[in-house]
Amino acid sequence: MRTRLAALPWVCWVAVGLIAAQLLVRAVVAFGGYFYWDDLILIGRAGTHPLLSPSYLFDDHDGHVMPGAYLVAGALTKLWPLQWAAPAASLVVLQALSSCALLRVLWVVLGWRPVLLVPLTFALWSPLGLPAFAWWAAALNSLPLCAALSWVCADAILLVRTGNRRYAYTATAACLGALLFFEKAAVIPFVAFAVTALLSYVRGATLTAAASGVWRAGSRMWTALLAVTVAWIGVYLAVVNQKRWSFDLEMTGDLLLRSITHGIVPSLAGGPWSWARWAPASPWALPGPLVMALGWLVLAGLLALSLARKDRLAPVWLAAAGYALACQVPIYLMRSSAFTALELAQTLRYLADLVVVLAILGAVGLSAPNRESSRWLNASPRRGAAVALLATAFTASSLYSTGTFLSCWRDDPARGYLQNALRDLARAHGDSDAPLLDQEVDPLVLQRVVYPENLASHLFALVHDRPEFASTTTELRMLTNTGTVVDAQVTWVRSLVAGPVPRCGYLVQQDRPATLTLDGPLLPADWTAEINYLANVDGAMTLSLTDGPDVRVRVRPGLNRAFVRLPGAGHNVSARADTAALSVCIAVGPVGYLAPR
Incomplete structure (x- = not known):
């Protein structure tokens, strides 16, 4: 073993060192980050669904079908609920797999030539892949895709080169695995075919001969890859709501142009150098005129x-430009409308796979024959020094962009909110056994558009040291917008008017339901009612707004108070007793929102 390691060329050791350095930097980014938006949606769904249930694994998540991502996120969440260390570690592991797979395909194309370090350096440090790495939910899509892209391209080249069928099996398995994490992996067969054919072309074959030769040599693999991809597209179309496709071609074109001018091009110089963020949005690149x-x-x-240096290179450049456009078009067609902000294209989170494809195509281009007129570019100490200087400048520029991104990424309202909530929920659990009324979390953490995952009962479902969340309680407490738990009161948006029964108000019995009149209408919302009542025995009654679901309320004998969460709208509250021999008198009380007391 030692002899084999000693026999490895210095290029291999430098490449391994570069990957180790990248993983160290990415670990700083990963552990310096925190849960953000879709991460919390995945956590909420993991807390309210069985891990292996089809309704969980095959949920239409904003146009994505990603059972593999759901499985990983759910498993980590159930083991370590709302503990960032586990997701951060998973980011580093996935990045290691992706980087090692990229090194493999570059080695397959170039061998251990020193020039291998050029595309590797670009791919490892380019800020284009940074936003999709730091955001856990996005990384669960993009990193398996990037790893599989590299792996399948390498397997395709090796299959054509050696004829060994095992590469067809491993390539198909890798493609299927990537599809389980991200439907965008449907591009893998086409990228692998193009890369393999272009490699044959730059080494002397005509384009037609290269394409036909690659197809014949790997026909079983290409057929298997296409079959798996078509089958998964069928699954995708069956799961995803197709109405989300907008086909706003004008906005899609604007987004593509913005991604090129403010994302792809500045990244070639290690940009964007600066980022902007308006919570709760994710950071977007804000390159200045200099880096552009x-x-x-x-x-x-x-x-x-x-x-000037290489011959037969035009198709490689065309393939790179084509993929830079094609990899974004489906996303923008799903996301674009007249109300879409162009900053969407500057978030760069849809470009992680582009980095891998550009690196692989760069390796293919470096395999092309040199032009006779370019001997002045042959290997020399001067050329080596120039390449090293440019690589160092690119790395330094990229690291600066990484640092500014991390500063922006850390400015996240979810971190303080969740840390405060976990601490105060544990304290509230120790202080009282009374449940907390379920409520929406702070809108800077999750907004109503993702309902019901924005409810505290979903977000904190797997946290053990906390009060139960319920629709009724006898002790009113609430989570503030900073995540602290405080005593609360019901605001007087509306109130129950005095009932018709003297010295009782509204009399509710099993055979005598009552309609509790409000002093004005309530618009659709999640309302809280303060129910002041006198009951004769232990039992239960059911309350509901005119247009709202039934809510079951436990009552105790004597003069008591209950706080009830009543979703819906209407002019009155319906009440009926569910327990035989139960009589309840209900007095006036407020109906409104929760507010700290």
Whole structure:
């Protein structure tokens, strides 16, 4: 073993060192981050569904079908609920798999030539892949996709090169695995075929001969990959609501242009250098004129230098440009409308796979034959020093962008809210056995658009040291917008008017339901009612707004008070006794929102 390790070329050790350095930096980013938006949706669903239930694994998550991501997120959440260390560690592990798979495909294409370090350095440090890494929910999509892209491309090349069928099996398994995490993995067969055919082309075959030869040599693999992809597309279409597709072509074009000018091009110079964020949105790239100009300069230099140095390179450049557009179009068609902000394209979270494809195509381009007129670019100490200097400058620029991103990413309202809530829920549990009324969490953490995952009962479902969440309670407490638990009161938005029965108000019995009149109408919302009552025995009654679900309320004998969460709308509250021999007198009381007392 030691002999084998000692025999590895220095390029291999440098590549491993670069990956180790990248993982160290990414670990700082991962552990410096926290749960954000979709992460909390996954956590809420994991807390309210069995881990292996189809309704959980095959949920239409904002246009995504991702049972693999749900499975990983659910397993980690059930083991360590709302503990960021586990998701952060999973980010580093997935990044390690992706980076190692990329090194493998670069080695398959280039061998241990020093030039391998050029596309590897770009892929490891490019800020294009950073937003999709830091956001756990996005990383559960993008990192398995990136790993599978590299793996399948390498297997396709090796299958064509050696004819060994095992590469067909492993490629198909990798593609299927990626599809379980992200439907965008449907691009893998086409990318792998294009990469393998282009590699054959740059090494001397015509485009037609390269394509036909690659198809014949790997026909079983291509057929299997296409079959798996088509089957998964069928699953996707069966699960996802197709009405979300907008087909706003004008906005899609604007988003594509913005992603190029403010995302892809500045990243070629290690940009964007600066980021902006308005909570609860995720950070977006905010490149200045200098880094944008540098990006265009780098692009022009790469294009001119590569065409001057290498022959048969035009199809490789066209493939890179085509994928840069194609990898974004489906997302923007689903997300774009007249109300879509162009900053969506600057979040860069849809471009992680582009980094991998550009690196692989870069390796293919470096395999092309040199032009006779480019001997002045042959290997020399001067060329080596220039490449090392440019790589160092790119890495430093990218690290600066990484640092500014992390500063922006840490400015997250969810961190303080959840940490306060976990602490105060544990304290509230120790102080009283009374349940907490269920409520929506702070809108900067999760908004009503993701209902019911924005309810505290969903978000904290798997937390053990907390009070129960219920629709009724005898002790009114609430979570504030900072996550602290405080005593609460019901605001007087509306009130129950005095009932018709003297010295009773509203008399509610099993055979005598009552209609509790409000002093004005209530619009649709989650209302809280303070029910002041006198009951003769232990029992239960049911309350509901005119347009709202039934809520069962436990009552105790004597003069008591209950606080009831009543979703819905209407002009009155219906009440009926569910227990035989139960008589309840209900007095006036407020109906409104919760507020700290």
